[in-house]
Amino acid sequence: MRKRRGQAACGAASLTAMMLFPGCGADAGTAATTSSTPTTTPALTTTAVAPPPAPPTQAPRMQKWIDLQVGDCLADPPPTDPGVVTVTVVDCANAHQAEVYLRAAVPVNAAIADVGNQQCQTGLSQYTGRSVSASPFTITYLIDSDQDRTSNNPYPSTVICLLQGANGQPLTGSARG
Numbered sequence: 001m002r003k004r005r006g007q008a009a010c011g012a013a014s015l016t017a018m019m020l021f022p023g024c025g026a027d028a029g030t031a032a033t034t035s036s037t038p039t040t041t042p043a044l045t046t047t048a049v050a051p052p053p054a055p056p057t058q059a060p061r062m063q064k065w066i067d068l069q070v071g072d073c074l075a076d077p078p079p080t081d082p083g084v085v086t087v088t089v090v091d092c093a094n095a096h097q098a099e100v101y102l103r104a105a106v107p108v109n110a111a112i113a114d115v116g117n118q119q120c121q122t123g124l125s126q127y128t129g130r131s132v133s134a135s136p137f138t139i140t141y142l143i144d145s146d147q148d149r150t151s152n153n154p155y156p157s158t159v160i161c162l163l164q165g166a167n168g169q170p171l172t173g174s175a176r177g
Contacts, residue, residue: 058091066144068160070127071174074098078140078162095170098140101127102161106143116141120161128163129177137163137175 060075065087068074073096075088090096102123106115120139125131132139144158165171 060088060090062086063089065142065160066146066158068100068103068142070100070103071176072100073171073174074100074162077164078142092174093172095172097170098162098164099171099175100160100162101175102159104159104161106157106159116143116159116161119159123161124163127177128175135163135175136166138166139163 063072064085065079068087068089071092072089073092073094075090075096077097079087092099102120104119104123106119117139120141121132124135124137124139128135128137140162142160142162144160146156146158163175
């Protein structure tokens with residue numbers, strides 16, 4: 001019985017302790033002897049640590065385009081038909097056709113092309129760190145004109161700016177700089 005307890009204690013010792021205390025062998029009660037046969041140290045093995053799994057990608061969802069937020073990516077180009085109310089929002093890590101990069105409130109009478117272009121051009125450089133001319137993107141926008149003439153809101157319209165690949169190809173990943 002004494003031999004088994006000694007072997008168990010030695011088995012639980014770390015590799016460093018085994019190298020420092022040569023008495024932890026098959027028989028802990030015998031003295032170490034020298035031998036003319038060369039001995040080799042057991043090879044150390046390492047275990048590779050796998051990187052953490054990637055976060056799950058967001059499932060595509062239908063959403064009203066007026067509710068789009070900065071950072072949302074659209075599976076399809078922005079709608080041009082005024083009858084289209086919803087768009088498909090996907091995870092930006094997946095292939096997508098457009099990305100929302102700015103929502104800007106504009107005065108009721110200013111929701112026109114010049115104001116939309118100006119707001120979106122300025123917003124693109126802030127979002128991506130590049131000007132429109134130096135980027136691989138084109139810009140477009142949607143205007144949500146929630147005009148309730150009975151309220152006293154000087155900024156009832158919202159310009160929703162979207163970027164798209166200049167070559168019409170799908171984008172992968174966010175353009176945020």
